[in-house]
Amino acid sequence: MTLDTDQIKAETKEPVLNSKAPVQEEVSKMHMDQYYKRLFPFETFYKWLNYSTKEPTQYLKNREFSFTIENDIYLRYQSFASFEEMKREIIAKCPNKIDIGAIYNIPPKLAKTVQSGVLKPQEKELVFDIDMTDYDDIRTCCTGGDICHKCWGWMSAAMKILNEALRALQLDNSARKAIINYLSVIRGGEDQSKKVNIGIGENHPHIQRSLKIANSYFKKVVLGSQNVLKFPSGWKKMLEIIPVNDLKTRLDAKWSKENEELGIPNNPKINGSVNSSAKDEDIDMDTESISIERWEELVDCLEQEGNKKSKERIYPATLISEIVLQYVYPRLDENVSTHLNHLLKSPFCIHPKTGKVCVPIGHHEIDKFDPMTAPTIFTLLKEIDNYDSTNTTEEGRSSVPDIEKTSLKKYTKMFDMLVNKIPDTDPSRKDNLSF
Ligand SMILES: [Zn+2]
Structure with a gap:
């Protein structure tokens, strides 16, 4: 059954104009599962949204997450009481996309249990969206x-x-x-x-x-x-x-x-404009x-x-x-900047079509960053395989965290550096948490 649908999809694809262009791989549930289990930077992600590495604060507990799962089903008003719950739920639901919303007056997951109008967005980071x-x-x-x-x-x-x-x-x-x-x-x-x-x-x-x-x-x-x-x-x-x-x-x-x-x-x-890579010449x-x-x-x-x-x-x-x-x-x-309940795609999301990772970059890096060679979920998982195949001992493979085996390391490090600039104890400084 799976094979059949794959074949149909392959046949109905747009003709590839540039024969040098690689055939586009598709992001599968298996890719996403591996990505969340082995590469997603949960610790920094938690600190970034919680404004603290320690106990969960209102910034995390009352924060709306929304997941896009299989068949484009959109799950709004997800929220997590702790780091463990957040990590467990993301791995279990294995969303194709994660969006981050506002901080509410109560945990958004209670949306269905309270009367309408009770759940109210309170604040949100200042974000700019440019399309x-x-x-x-x-x-x-x-x-x-x-x-x-x-x-x-x-x-x-x-x-x-x-x-x-x-x-x-x-x-x-x-x-x-x-x-x-x-x-x-x-x-x-x-x-x-x-x-x-x-x-x-x-x-x-x-x-x-x-x-x-x-x-x-x-x-x-x-x-x-x-x-x-x-x-x-x-x-x-x-x-x-x-x-x-x-x-x-x-x-x-x-x-x-x-x-x-x-x-x-x-x-x-x-x-x-199909083959944008050929345009530079x-x-x-x-x-x-x-x-x-x-x-x-x-x-x-x-x-x-x-x-x-x-x-x-x-x-x-x-x-x-x-x-x-x-x-x-x-x-x-x-609208994205002025409306509190507007959701924005999370960093380290995977683009469902290209497999590219939504990586954070600092403003100093912008001219060095090449969007055409940004890491994809496919290259990252291959990098882990390559590393493991050259390190034949079990100890050699397991002593190094998977993220260290990949080119995503550069971006998680950048994310760490940014988030670590914020002192744990001073949530009033959260406005500095932008890229
Ligand atoms: Zn262009």
């Missing part, structure tokens, strides 16, 4: 859930900008909404072309700090690896922001003509700097416009900063 799909309108490499080195640059920019902003703030849980408001720079939906308005003159310190970081990412990621001004769809999007019509028409015509002469296709995603050397040239041209034109004393005067410096922010500033999912 790569929110960059699709300006991404030239991938769409949807796909990701490659080129789009990772935006995540790097996001982490640096948020880190600078948060360091400048004294965090207070009750000020959650105010913080998100303060951090909201990009506003407006799809029908609004220009989404950033910073005002003319001296900028707010948060804008100044963000711009300092955003400027270099704009050159490196937006103009460089994303090459957004190479294709008509990309430059039209940027020109929409500019309020001078004849300038738009002039540049659009000029760049269209250039593209025709250079034989550049009209659509950046013409080859699809396909930067056309002749057009590598075309977006940088075009951006300089646009800036020159804006400065000339700014010198005109016409009625609808534009302020080039402000407009340029606004464009840079619109393209680089982190696109935050505000």
Whole structure:
């Protein structure tokens, strides 16, 4: 029976376009079981959520966990009275995904035994969720859930900008909404072309700090690896922001003509985005700097416009900063940050499709981190097997914890370091517990 369904699945899979791409392994219950029993860092996980290594506190006991188990069954309002119960339940239920929610007034597992309205969320860590799909309108490499080195640059920019902003703030849980408001720079939906308005003159310190970081990412990621001004769809999007019509028409015509002469296709995603790993090589050397040239041209034109004393005067410096922010500033999912009962995927979860481990990284590591080679549940279990097969004595195998045999070690160590920064006895310092 199992074999039959496997065969059907294999036959109905999307055709693999790149023959070099390995056939995707599927995450099975056996993989998950081994992972929780041998690799999941329960001790640090407990300390992280409990704000103490010692007795269970309200932070753990009243914390909501939710599990996604087989057949996408979603178990909300799980909670644990102790480390042992948490570990036992996670191993027994073997969830495909763990989400972490708020801290409630009573243990959430009592939800069914109390009258509705009694269970109330009290507090939650300040979290930011950034979804790569929110960059699709300006991404030239991938769409949807796909990701490659080129789009990772935006995540790097996001982490640096948020880190600078948060360091400048004294965090207070009750000020959650105010913080998100303060951090909201990009506003407006799809029908609004220009989404950033910073005002003319001296900028707010948060804008100044963000711009300092955003400027270099704009050159490196937006103009460089994303090459957004190479294709008509990309430059039209940027020109929409500019309020001078004849300038738009002039540049659009000029760049269209250039593209025709250079034989550049009209659509950046013409080859699809299935094989994102093959994308890095396909930067056309002749057009590598075309977006940088075009951006300089646009800036020159804006400065000339700014010198005109016409009625609808534009302020080039402000407009340029606004464009840079619109393209680089982190696109935050505000609901996740402002709503107490929003759940967020736990660190060390396994992505059900790719098998990748959701690893924590510090902001200093962001540029060294390569999302394409992040450890997967498959590679980790193989690493244990490899280690064990080269250590033929039972003592050699069992004297080393399984985690030490794998490349996950680096990330659990990072997690340990972060959590250990928090003194056991001082739960008021819990706001420092962020990545
Ligand atoms: Zn990409």
